[in-house]
Amino acid sequence: xxxxxxxxxxxxxxxxxxxxxxxxxxxxxxxxxxxxxxxxxxxxxxxxxxxxxxxxxxxxxxxxxxxxxxxx
Numbered sequence: 001x002x003x004x005x006x007x008x009x010x011x012x013x014x015x016x017x018x019x020x021x022x023x024x025x026x027x028x029x030x031x032x033x034x035x036x037x038x039x040x041x042x043x044x045x046x047x048x049x050x051x052x053x054x055x056x057x058x059x060x061x062x063x064x065x066x067x068x069x070x071x072x
Contacts, residue, residue, distance in 0.1 A: 001025045004050075006070040007061060014040070020060050020067070022053045029053040033060045 001023040009018040019034040031053050034042040047053040061067045 001028075001030065003072070005054075005057065006072075007057070007067045008070055009061075010066050010068055020057050022050075022057055024050070024053075031056045031060070 002025070003021055004024050005022040007020045009016070011017050014037050017035070017037045017040070019032075019037075021032040021034070023030050023032065029047040029050060029052070030044055031047060032042050032044045034040055045056060047056060
C-alpha cells in the first residue's frame, strides 16, 4: 500500500509524537494512527473508501495540537 496522506502533530519528542496515515493500494483503504514515532504503538483500521478514510483520519486528529500535512 502507498501512503496517500500523512499528518503529524509537530511534537518532535518520541513520547509526544503522533502520526496519522491514509494508505491505499487502489482498491482498499486504511487509516493508521501511530503514537511514539516509528517504534511506537499504532492502530490500523480498514475503510470502505477514500471518503470514510478521510473522515476517520480527521476524527483521530480532532482536539489535538496543531497537525501538519507531511509532503510526500
